[in-house]
Amino acid sequence: MGSRGQKDIAAGIGYNKSYKICRHFQRGRIPMPAHYCPLHARLFRTSKNEWIDFPREKIEGIKSLYQFFQRRDIDTPEYLVIETACDQCDVQRFQDKVRKIASP
Numbered sequence: 001m002g003s004r005g006q007k008d009i010a011a012g013i014g015y016n017k018s019y020k021i022c023r024h025f026q027r028g029r030i031p032m033p034a035h036y037c038p039l040h041a042r043l044f045r046t047s048k049n050e051w052i053d054f055p056r057e058k059i060e061g062i063k064s065l066y067q068f069f070q071r072r073d074i075d076t077p078e079y080l081v082i083e084t085a086c087d088q089c090d091v092q093r094f095q096d097k098v099r100k101i102a103s104p
C-alpha cells in the first residue's frame, strides 16, 4: 500500500516522465538536426565532434526522409539538414584572408 502511494506521488510530480527524458539524454540519443556543408560534402558528427566526408546522395536521402515525415506531421529533428560552413570552409576563408593581406 505504501509503495503504491509513492508511485502516485511520483506520477503526480511527473517523476517518471523526467526520468525517461533523463535516460534519453544519457544515452546520447537527443534528436538533433544534421549540419552539412554542401560545398565540400561534409557532415558534422556531433557524437565525435568532428567533420566527416559524407556523400551528397546520402544527404539527399535524409532530406527526402525529413520531407516525408513533415508531410505526415511527424516531428523528426534528427532528419533535418541544416546547410552550414564546415572546417574546410573555415580553412578556405582563412587562406583567402591571408592572401588578401599578403597581396599588395
Ligand SMILES: [Zn+2]
Residues within 6 Å of the ligand: 037, 038, 039, 040, 041, 042, 084, 085, 086, 087, 088, 089, 090
Ligand atoms: Zn565546407
